Amino acid sequence: MNLDRILDVLRKAHEGPVFKERDFNLNVVAATIRDKVEKYELTNTCDTDDPIGSNDDLADRVYQAGFEAAVEIGLLCSDTNRAIRFTADELQAALDEAPSEFWLGEGDNRVHFRHRDLDDPTSPVWTVPLSIAVSEDVFVPMVEGLARIPVVDCLEGPSLETVWGYPLRSGSPYEHLAGRYQADLMYEGVRRAGRVGMPMDAVGSSTTHYGLLGGYGMEGGYRPKHDLVTILSIADFWTSYESLFKLTQVHVTGGEFISASSWIMLGGYSGGPEGTAVACVAYTLLMFAVFQGSRGGVPPFDLSYMGNSGRRAQWALSVSNQAITRNTHVVYHSIANQVFGPGTKELLYETLVGMTNMAVTGVTNVVGTRSAGGRRTDHLTPLEHQFGGEVFKAAAGLSREQGNEIVKRFIPAYEDGLPTATDGRSFQELYDVEKLEPIPEWRAMYEDVKAEAIDAGLPLA
Amino acid sequence: MGTSNEYGSLRTAILEGDKDQAVAIGEDLAANAEDILEAVNVASGVIREVGDQFGAGELFLPEMVLAAEAMQAFMDEVTPRLEADAGSAQATGKVVIGTVQGDIHSIGKNIVATMLSASGYEVVDLGVNVVPMEAIEAAENTGASIIGLSALMTTSMPYQKEVVDLLDALNQRDDFWVIVGGGPVTREYAHDIGSNGWAPDAAVAVQVCDRMLALPTSPANSELIYEAAE
Numbered sequence: 001m002n003l004d005r006i007l008d009v010l011r012k013a014h015e016g017p018v019f020k021e022r023d024f025n026l027n028v029v030a031a032t033i034r035d036k037v038e039k040y041e042l043t044n045t046c047d048t049d050d051p052i053g054s055n056d057d058l059a060d061r062v063y064q065a066g067f068e069a070a071v072e073i074g075l076l077c078s079d080t081n082r083a084i085r086f087t088a089d090e091l092q093a094a095l096d097e098a099p100s101e102f103w104l105g106e107g108d109n110r111v112h113f114r115h116r117d118l119d120d121p122t123s124p125v126w127t128v129p130l131s132i133a134v135s136e137d138v139f140v141p142m143v144e145g146l147a148r149i150p151v152v153d154c155l156e157g158p159s160l161e162t163v164w165g166y167p168l169r170s171g172s173p174y175e176h177l178a179g180r181y182q183a184d185l186m187y188e189g190v191r192r193a194g195r196v197g198m199p200m201d202a203v204g205s206s207t208t209h210y211g212l213l214g215g216y217g218m219e220g221g222y223r224p225k226h227d228l229v230t231i232l233s234i235a236d237f238w239t240s241y242e243s244l245f246k247l248t249q250v251h252v253t254g255g256e257f258i259s260a261s262s263w264i265m266l267g268g269y270s271g272g273p274e275g276t277a278v279a280c281v282a283y284t285l286l287m288f289a290v291f292q293g294s295r296g297g298v299p300p301f302d303l304s305y306m307g308n309s310g311r312r313a314q315w316a317l318s319v320s321n322q323a324i325t326r327n328t329h330v331v332y333h334s335i336a337n338q339v340f341g342p343g344t345k346e347l348l349y350e351t352l353v354g355m356t357n358m359a360v361t362g363v364t365n366v367v368g369t370r371s372a373g374g375r376r377t378d379h380l381t382p383l384e385h386q387f388g389g390e391v392f393k394a395a396a397g398l399s400r401e402q403g404n405e406i407v408k409r410f411i412p413a414y415e416d417g418l419p420t421a422t423d424g425r426s427f428q429e430l431y432d433v434e435k436l437e438p439i440p441e442w443r444a445m446y447e448d449v450k451a452e453a454i455d456a457g458l459p460l461a
Numbered sequence: 462m463g464t465s466n467e468y469g470s471l472r473t474a475i476l477e478g479d480k481d482q483a484v485a486i487g488e489d490l491a492a493n494a495e496d497i498l499e500a501v502n503v504a505s506g507v508i509r510e511v512g513d514q515f516g517a518g519e520l521f522l523p524e525m526v527l528a529a530e531a532m533q534a535f536m537d538e539v540t541p542r543l544e545a546d547a548g549s550a551q552a553t554g555k556v557v558i559g560t561v562q563g564d565i566h567s568i569g570k571n572i573v574a575t576m577l578s579a580s581g582y583e584v585v586d587l588g589v590n591v592v593p594m595e596a597i598e599a600a601e602n603t604g605a606s607i608i609g610l611s612a613l614m615t616t617s618m619p620y621q622k623e624v625v626d627l628l629d630a631l632n633q634r635d636d637f638w639v640i641v642g643g644g645p646v647t648r649e650y651a652h653d654i655g656s657n658g659w660a661p662d663a664a665v666a667v668q669v670c671d672r673m674l675a676l677p678t679s680p681a682n683s684e685l686i687y688e689a690a691e
Contacts, residue, residue: 022526030523133615159616168619171617172563175563175616205616207614234565234566236568265568267521269523270521272521304518312518374644
């Protein structure tokens with residue numbers, strides 16, 4: 001980590017321009033994004049009939065708009081109400097300094113992260129699952145079940161609902177304990193799966209910095225030379241001491257790898273899909289600059305159903321991915337935000353659409369699956385993660401046009417149900433937890449959707 | 462009675478978030494309207510329309526916030542007249558709202574606060590990372606009858622329960638209605654922790670608050686309210 005850059009960020013967080021919340025959200029974020037959309041003639045460019053477009057000029061204009069917006073907006077630190085801002089030269093220098101490739105993990109389970117281009121056959125990296133809460137008694141079996149999947153490269157979640165039976169409370173000493181406790185459970189899960197050395201993202205159970213302070217960089221904890229630290233800033237151009245503490249913790253422990261991510265709310269302060277795409281680019285660039293991301297990315301999240309499987313969000317995702325991929329060398333990361341739950345075909349269709357989009361638009365690494373929108377404890381299973389990885393890797397090498405045809409075919413299978421998506425069923429209901437095998441009904445759904453994907457031209461084995 | 466022209470201008474002022482124009486119209490109607498309640502109903506209809514368009518993804522958060530601010534500015538002008546007109550004053554509630562301890566996500570809470578404010582509620586926004594006792598004391602100090610608690614993480618949800626537990630421990634459970642929401646907060650969870658209301662989105666949150674305040678029962682004896690009345 002570059003200490004001079006850390007100190008510069010902290011100085012900006014304490015000396016930058018001051019804003020009240022309303023003024024920053026409306027007069028800075030909303031106004032700047034609106035101006036850039038107009039300046040770069042992006043109004044009404046969202047084409048919901050073709051969610052994955054192949055318009056390089058459009059992607060480049062979105063990038064330029066996003067770069068300018070990043071310089072003008074900055075990230076507002078919620079603890080100081082000051083904006084961390086960079087000049088255009090500073091921002092470009094930070095992007096130039098970001099790695100285009102790196103390795104994580106150890107031994108046979110090392111993983112190569114490398115910048116991908118559009119329509120690139122380079123195999124992408126699949127990290128599972130998102131930090132969805134899981135009951136303590138099935139945590140290790142869940143990790144084992146996920147780590148057994150050959151197409152899974154890295155682990156992030158799940159997250160613990162309790163620690164030694166006590167509710168895990170954000171920002172409390174329980175979270176501090178959970179950091180190291182989760183590391184222990186994760187290592188046990190990968191040991192059982194025969195995947196020792198697998199890279200991990202720290203610390204899934206703790207969104208605040210306390211989990212990281214308790215579980216990263218000490219004997220038996222997450223490994224500074226082999227694991228990523230996940231820094232998720234607050235949505236829509238906000239950050240906080242919590243995230244900055246994670247940055248300084250990586251530095252003081254000799255760590256090297258940071259995932260710098262957040263979300264932009266489609267329908268929020270950045271407006272519709274065009275503004276959202278610009279904001280996704282702008283926020284991504286800022287996250288690399290503030291947090292020295294090894295990988296980074298900011299996907300959209302549609303407020304109307306709290307996911308990104310719908311047409312407008314898929315378009316914003318696609319064009320912002322293309323903008324970053326074409327105009328930078330960074331290792332780009334994203335998230336497919338499903339809303340249907342396990343045990344439904346809709347979850348698999350959402351996964352098919354989202355992962356195909358990511359693969360053909362140059363994303364190196366996706367973390368997923370957001371089964372049941374992450375709403376319900378234990379509502380995730382290894383099977384949808386297997387499917388997500390299979391699709392992601394099979395779609396790498398398809399053209400954007402081919403990807404678009406697949407996406408167009410499967411979006412109608414679920415889009416009407418997005419606002420009222422069902423939670424599906426739990427891990428315990430859909431799996432034999434001892435044998436770690438799905439029940440026949442869930443397996444049959446997977447086989448059916450896989451066959452449909454192959455029929456649509458996806459080269460799945 | 463306001464003229465259709467005035468109502469048209471009021472509608473435009475709210476839709477365009479023109480606070481100055483909303484104030485001017487409010488001043489005029491407060492002074493001259495025969496039935497001020499009719500004007501308020503017109504404005505309420507417009508803000509419901511804004512909320513519906515936001516829910517349908519046809520209008521975005523900045524426009525909704527500005528419309529709500531214009532509505533609030535209009536209401537500030539006409540409220541004294543409403544209160545003076547015996548029998549025509551609308552009963553509105555006061556809500557303290559915040560994102561709970563350990564959680565600094567604000568957008569969902571902001572949307573609910575905006576919708577409540579636009580619907581005539583007096584809203585005291587405590588911001589984010591609100592410790593349980595702070596929410597209770599704020600409700601006491603402001604005379605609020607409803608405590609609204611947002612959580613976007615499973616690890617911050619226990620603090621919603623903590624507010625209810627503290628009210629029980631303080632023998633104050635009947636003093637406040639508690640409504641909870643947020644991405645991972647399910648109806649079942651809201652029921653299990655003993656809250657009074659749950660809503661999947663901001664529009665329903667307003668309707669749930671309306672229903673809570675209309676109930677003849679006290680908070681401690683109320684079933685969970687989670688949807689608008691039939």
